[in-house]
Amino acid sequence: MKRKDKELRELIGTTDEENSFSVITNFEGGITEGEQTIEINPNDKLPILPLRNMVLFPGVFVPVSVGRKSSLRLVREAEKKDTLIAVVCQKSAQVEDPVYEDLHPVGTVGKIVRILDMPDNTTTVIVHGMKRVELKEITDIHPYMLGTLEVLNDEMPSQEDKEFMVLVEACKDLTIRFIKISDSLHQDSAFAIKNITNPFVLLNFICTNLPLKKDEKIELLHINSLQQRAYHLLEILNKEVQLAEIKMSIQMRAREDIDQQQREYFLQQQIKTIQDELGGGGQEHE
Structure with a gap:
């Protein structure tokens, strides 16, 4: 595990964010059995991870820098419980505590692959995008955002x-x-x-x-x-x-x-x- 963490840190930490792809992917496939058959009950409440500027697409692994306390708690609990999360992008990066109206409703459901505590004391999360979803409603905001979703089939x-x-x-x-x-x-x-x-x-x-x-x-x-x-x-x-x-x-x-x-x-x-x-x-x- 430590060796894999070190390899991931090197892969992310040594790239120039201004000039390189900040993404890891499976070159030969990327879509595993089950990704195209994800079913989410309309009444299910999934954690909602808002990102300021990044847009996640299915089939891609993305390193995301997480800073908000609520987001840190969300990703750590999601990793521990191995649960799905919905990743959505904010309409404005300046909004610190977004509500439904501050979010683009179409996002991507995915899983936390790994959480890395970086040498500069920041936290980077590897998220695997799996399926497009539409955010229908925000049901909770504490300790982090929860909402109901509808799966969008490609x-x-x-x-x-x-x-x-x-x-x-x-x-x-x-x-x-x-x-x-x-x-x-x-x-x-x-x-x-x-x-x-x-x-x-x-x-x-x-x-x-x-x-x-x-x-x-x-x-x-x-x-x-x-x-x-x-x-x-x-x-x-x-x-x-x-x-x-x-x-x-x-x-x-x-x-x-x-x-x-x-x-x-x-x-x-x-x-x-x-x-x-x-x-x-x-x-x-x-």
Whole structure:
């Protein structure tokens, strides 16, 4: 157990949060038997974990930094009891004690995989997203939020559907292109994308990890059809790649302008030095 904790800490703690995917995933599958058949009774009350900015998708393992006392108690009890939790995103990250109106109602039910007490005295929780849900009602707020949920079933196309598989490959290619030309993700992130073979996991992995607007991720999570989610993701990726290419072009032109100015300045300084030396040498000779 200690060895696994150490490996997880190294995996999370050594990545640059500004430039890398902060996600662990099962490259070959990600959907175990039972994930697609989760049943939640309408009267069941599940713990609700509100996140300030992160949107969790099914099939993805996400490290989440937990700071609120209520959230810490929630995750520790959920891990101890091995119970499901619902992860939802806040509409505004500034709200400290959110109520129903402060939350996006569509979220993801999942399980706590591991709780890690990090060296900087923060707590990181590994959450496994399993199934999309809609939050119907908040029933309790102490000691932490509890609520009733409705399971949202994904409409899964056949992996023999050629149009769907072309969509998935297009999303993969554009994501890798974005990683190569963008400075917002580490270049090694492309390795993860190339090695995920499950289309469901791949699309949700991209949705979770790419630096998209929070509202765009919420829109993607709302879509029941995986094929339609792929279409919408492709539209977003096209836009992001175009913007990244424009940014790269501007940076290259600015760099060339600066290089030219530096070359001209260097030549001017050389000419000035030569002139000073020639002038100084003539006076000494006299």
